[in-house]
Amino acid sequence: MKKGFLISIYTIVALIFLIFFWITETYNQLVQLNENIKTQWSQVENVYQRRADLVPNLVNTVKGSANFEKNTLNQVIESRAKATSIKINPNNLNQNQISKFQRTQEGLNNSISRLLLIVENYPHLRSTQNFSELQNQLEGTENRINVERNRFNDQVNNFNTYRNKFPKIIISNLFSKFKEKGYFRSKIGSEKVPIVDFQ
Template identity: 75%
Template structure:
């Protein structure tokens, strides 16, 4: 009787120990995946900041043309201010926050695109070396933004896929830092091909 009791107690202890190791392993892997997302989010913010830092130089270059539309420049300045004032806590990268961040960045992107389109009508601005270099740097930064956003989405996918597997989701739900993370998504209407019309 005493031997059976010791076997039962030992079995319970061994199972508890194994369960504890398994839980610690899952927790540590969730921490690693979560830190990867934070690191990648830092890269995303870094390239957006690079674009934001280039914009004042672009605006000042265009301002040099006295007859340029001031309203467009003011819109770009306002959009940059709005985009740089919005930040997200890396510990709270939920879908709603990512969407808000993305919306602020798209507003800035649209304003800069509008500025570049209008500049096409001003050959004296367009032909300056400074403007040309800034435009190339902006294009390169937009490519970097796309790459870093894709890498961020990959990290989020790795995390969400792992944390949503059963029974790992039970452990993940005990800790607030392991909530499901949000993705960058394509802009509304981006699935439609742009219409190119040279008839005008």
């Protein structure tokens, strides 16, 4: 009887130890994946900030051109102010927060695009070295934004896939910091095919 009782105790202790080890390993992996997302989010914010920092230089360069549309410049300035005012908590990167951030950034992007289209009517402005350099920097920054957003989505995918697998989802749901993270999505309306009419 004593021998059977001791075997039962050892089995229970070993089972508890294995469960504890598995929970610890799962928790630590979730922490690592979560930190990877926060690091990548910092990179995303960094490249968006770079774009926001280029906007005042672009506006000042364009402002120097006589008779330029002030309304367009004001829209760019207002969009930049909105885009730089939004702050997302890296511990709460849910889909709603990411979409809110993305909408604000798209507003700035649309304003800059409108500005660049209008500049096409000002050949003397387009030919200045300052404007040309700023336009090249903006194009490079847009490419960086795309790269960092893709990397962020990859990190989110790794985290969400890991956390949602059974039985890891049980551990994930015990801790609020391991909630499912949101993705950057394609621009609203980008799924529509553009209509080209040469008439």
